[in-house]
Amino acid sequence: MQTTTNLVLDKTLYNRGLIHYHKIDWDKTPHMTTIGASGTGKTFLNKLIIARVSMKIPNSSITVLDFKADDYHFARSCKNLYEFDKVQEGLEAYYQEFLLRQQGRDTDRSFKLLVIEELGSMMGYFDKKVVESMKMMIANITFMGRSVNFHLLVSTQRPDTTYFKAGVRDSLGVVIALGSLSKEGKSMMFNDFKDEMTEAQGQGSGYLTNGVELYSIKVPHVKDVAKLEHYIKQALNG
Numbered sequence: 426m427q428t429t430t431n432l433v434l435d436k437t438l439y440n441r442g443l444i445h446y447h448k449i450d451w452d453k454t455p456h457m458t459t460i461g462a463s464g465t466g467k468t469f470l471n472k473l474i475i476a477r478v479s480m481k482i483p484n485s486s487i488t489v490l491d492f493k494a495d496d497y498h499f500a501r502s503c504k505n506l507y508e509f510d511k512v513q514e515g516l517e518a519y520y521q522e523f524l525l526r527q528q529g530r531d532t533d534r535s536f537k538l539l540v541i542e543e544l545g546s547m548m549g550y551f552d553k554k555v556v557e558s559m560k561m562m563i564a565n566i567t568f569m570g571r572s573v574n575f576h577l578l579v580s581t582q583r584p585d586t587t588y589f590k591a592g593v594r595d596s597l598g599v600v601i602a603l604g605s606l607s608k609e610g611k612s613m614m615f616n617d618f619k620d621e622m623t624e625a626q627g628q629g630s631g632y633l634t635n636g637v638e639l640y641s642i643k644v645p646h647v648k649d650v651a652k653l654e655h656y657i658k659q660a661l662n663g
């Protein structure tokens with residue numbers, strides 16, 4: 426079973442004329458996060474990741490929570506796109522499916538990915554009780570998702586410890602930061618490597634860590650937007 430997808434280009438090698446992709450093996454590293462200030466290209470990258478999963482992983486199904494209701498207009502007819510205040514319903518629906526597998530009532534093990542765009546804005550909107558329950562669902566999927574093939578891609582402008590229950594941050598195995606990250610952001614998401622992150626990074630470039638190594642990276646160009654959107658819609662209807 427294919428469980429590995431390309432993520433981003435190695436920027437150091439790219440600058441020497443070599444194309445090398447950093448990948449994620451979703452079976453070994455079930456969850457990831459993309460962070461960076463507004464406009465650095467998180468959504469652009471998230472869409473690429475969604476399209477690649479859709480293309481490469483058979484029977485994959487993806488749910489997108491787009492609180493800003495801004496970036497997935499083209500997929501509005503898809504059943505697994507939840508916008509603005511519907512994101513709560515989307516998270517609950519994904520969690521219910523996760524529980525069915527967890528409890529053995531669903532023996533299917535096809536690949537499922539939940540993409541949360543702008544976790545910070547989403548959590549800022551709902552009241553405390555709802556946010557606590559969202560954090561609980563995210564934590565349980567993070568800790569127990571792998572064995573039932575449930576995965577998370579969490580994206581936010583500003584990483585903040587208050588968004589996560591204890592231990593969740595450390596379980597987001599692959600971290601990609603785009604643009605320049607604040608000192609706090611580096612400490613929280615890249616602790617061991619924070620002093621090595623000295624290169625200037627802008628839109629579509631930044632750093633990736635898998636916890637073991639740090640890489641300077643670049644988001645590849647998308648030549649065919651129609652094809653990208655086709656694969657995103659396919660996964661959002663899965």
Ligand SMILES: Nc1ncnc2c1ncn2[C@@H]1O[C@H](COP(=O)(O)OP(=O)(O)OP(=O)(O)O)[C@@H](O)[C@H]1O
Nearest residue numbers: 462463464465466467468469470582628629644645
């Ligand atoms: N790697 C890239 N190559 C070409 N264009 C890009 C790239 N990354 C981002 N862009 C363009 O820059 C703009 C902002 O990108 P995007 O919406 O992905 O940023 P964002 O980090 O998600 O911002 P926000 O936090 O406000 O949601 C978009 O119009 C997008 O098409």
Ligand SMILES: [Mg+2]
Nearest residue numbers: 467468496542
């Ligand atoms: Mg965005």
